[in-house]
Amino acid sequence: MTAVIATVRIGILLAALCCLTPSHVRGYVSEAGQEVLMKMVYDLQKDIIDDKKKLAHLDMVTQELQEENKMLKEKLKDFHKREEKPVEGLNKTLIRYRRQIQNSPGADIFSLASGGATYVRWGRTVCPSGAEKVYNGVVGSSWYDHNGGGATYLCLPHDPQWGTVTEGYQSKSYMYGVEFEMYNNDPFLKTNVDRKITSLQDHTAVCAVCRIPTRTSQVMIPAKMDCPASWTKEYGGYLMSSHHTHKKSDFVCVDNAPEVNDGGVGNQNGGLWYNVEAACGSLPCPSYGDGKELTCVVCTK
């Protein structure tokens, strides 16, 4: 636009000067003055012509650059189109091959390179199909009302090995067994306990440490019963944790149909497991709902 305006202005000036001849200035200035003036006019006309040429050249360069820019944009668009399709296809092929490998006989050979994935199956003594059991045991934690000690739940083996032992209590940090505290709220299936058991109340909790040799990642997802696409569900159940008036602990995913340690039944109250219920407020409702028992699922990939 600036170039166009400049061209128009120069055009007008040129038109005015092109008609200026010695006869126009004769009679107003001396002969010498006329000569100087005409030379100046001549030089100015020459400069204007040069500038016009330069402007025309700049117009041409601008036009060329605009065309080149348009062409580059088109090329970039084509490039993106060509690149997206193969990457998408490769991802799908990779997922398909990974599944084939994981499900093929002798797939555990690949675990030598991959390392496998481990997780605790809270509430069970056995591991899901495809997983190997590292060991099973009973659940341990701090006393439900002690301020200190550990805040996590541990899967304690049945056959502990001891180092140097000093009989009697000296250290002031303790480990207790964990039992279910259900009130009248027991969402668990009873398919893995004695038929006479109608509630898990006061039953000692068990656990198993499991390893999936053919997968390398594991995650516990709260408030879900299914795993994301391309992940394998190991087990699902309900979230449990300590009572809100007791001391803080972590949240664990307890199997949907727990087993219990029959020898450990009784209201002994070491560590205590309570079902975790949703509470609306900062938690978005109605996706969540007041008093609903939160589910959970453990997935591997």
Ligand SMILES: [Ca+2]
């Ligand atoms: Ca109890």
Ligand SMILES: [Ca+2]
């Ligand atoms: Ca409830």
